[in-house]
Amino acid sequence: MTDTATAPVTWTRQPVRVGLVGAGPWARAMHARMLAAGPETQLTAVWARRTEAAQETAAPYGARVAARFEDLLDHCEAVAFAVPPSVQAELAPLAARHGKALLLEKPLALDLAAAERLVDAVDEAGVVTQLVLTKRYHPVTRRFIEEAQQLDVIGARSCYLHGAFLGGDFATSWRLEHGVLLDLGPHLLDLLDAAVGPIAEVRSTGDTRRWTELTCEHENGAVSQASLSGAVPRERALTRVELFGRQHELVYDTAGIDHEECWPILRREFATAVRTGRSGGLDAHRGLRLQRLLHRAAPGS
The missing domain is CATH 3.30.360.10 (Dihydrodipicolinate Reductase; domain 2)
Known part of the structure; x- marks a missing residue:
């Protein structure tokens, strides 16, 4: 019997145009490769603080290299983050205010206050979000x-x-x-x-x-x-x-388990959320729930 979670699904909508923030090992190994594989998404642009790293990440997929974060926003409808939590907490609210859907890493931020500001920005903008909790997509x-x-x-x-x-x-x-x-x-x-x-x-x-x-x-x-x-x-x-x-x-x-099985499911569910305008259960609010637990667990809390 075919598992419905892994059964191939024909994608009939336009691919979601995604810009990637970050060009480190995780951005190259997972995000860029996953987003470029399609057909649900298209990697359109990459921005990183190190231009050379952004060029190396974008080149295999024919994506443009954005000179500034603001330029990246001009060439996508969704933004994926593969950067340290402090950078994500700084830039994700800006992307949300520009109406971009967000593919977020965990933790949302380094501290609870920054995570709450990020989710407040998401709620105010009403944008779709999804959290990269990798194992949850297997x-x-x-x-x-x-x-x-x-x-x-x-x-x-x-x-x-x-x-x-x-x-x-x-x-x-x-x-x-x-x-x-x-x-x-x-x-x-x-x-x-x-x-x-x-x-x-x-x-x-x-x-x-x-x-x-x-x-x-x-x-x-x-x-x-x-x-x-x-x-x-x-x-x-x-x-x-x-x-x-x-x-x-x-x-x-x-x-x-083979973690490669996670990526097509993650990609499809993110693209579906963007096209339907409805976030699923693994969204920024789930990230905030986990951030609150991390805050309680932190030494000295």
């Missing part, structure tokens, strides 16, 4: 959440571990400065909030640059744990969620 993740929501979960444990902070393209300055809570935290908090039930309280312990433990209390009385680290040497990142309840144990593990 069929395996969606089946896990659907099954989990039918269970009476009393407890859960989870982890997201990798070694990117030890060196390489993704050992970027904002990640090394602000640590694993802001980088990996949104993914696990989102999964636990969706699969176990809304998180009422969350607290953290540990070192956000080495290993952080989160304890979540859910509105339904369940308790969950999340272990986060970007400083353990692994060839491949490990994301695992184990749910325990009165029926049976349910396990989600990304070891066997």
Whole structure:
């Protein structure tokens, strides 16, 4: 039987013209490649603070290089962000005020106040938004959440571990400065909030640059744990969620999934949202919900 989430769908509308902000490793590896693949989207322009990097990102797809951020807005109807959270929080509200749909990264910003300003700008402009929570666009993740929501979960444990902070393209300055809570935290908090039930309280312990433990209390009385680290040497990142309840144990593990399956679904759903004018559940407001949880979990909060 064909999975409806992965079944090919004919795209009969005009492709959404998307401008990309950013030209770093993630922009090149995912955003530019995904948006240019179409048919739902077309990569029309790239802007980055380093013009040479923008040229390298745009050239394989025949996209123009914008000299200024404002110039990018003249050549697109939607803007995708692949930049540090502080830059996204600065520029996304400007794009929203110009009526552009937004494809946003997590976290929305480095702090809650900036995230709230971004979402306020989105609401005032009434633009469509979508959040790049990568795993949420994989069929395996969606089946896990659907099954989990039918269970009476009393407890859960989870982890997201990798070694990117030890060196390489993704050992970027904002990640090394602000640590694993802001980088990996949104993914696990989102999964636990969706699969176990809304998180009422969350607290953290540990070192956000080495290993952080989160304890979540859910509105339904369940308790969950999340272990986060970007400083353990692994060839491949490990994301695992184990749910325990009165029926049976349910396990989600990304070891066997191909993340390439996420991108066509993300692209199609973003383009559909733009063409229909309706954001889905994975939008800026979901990002703000996660940002509020991150704020509560931050050391000293």
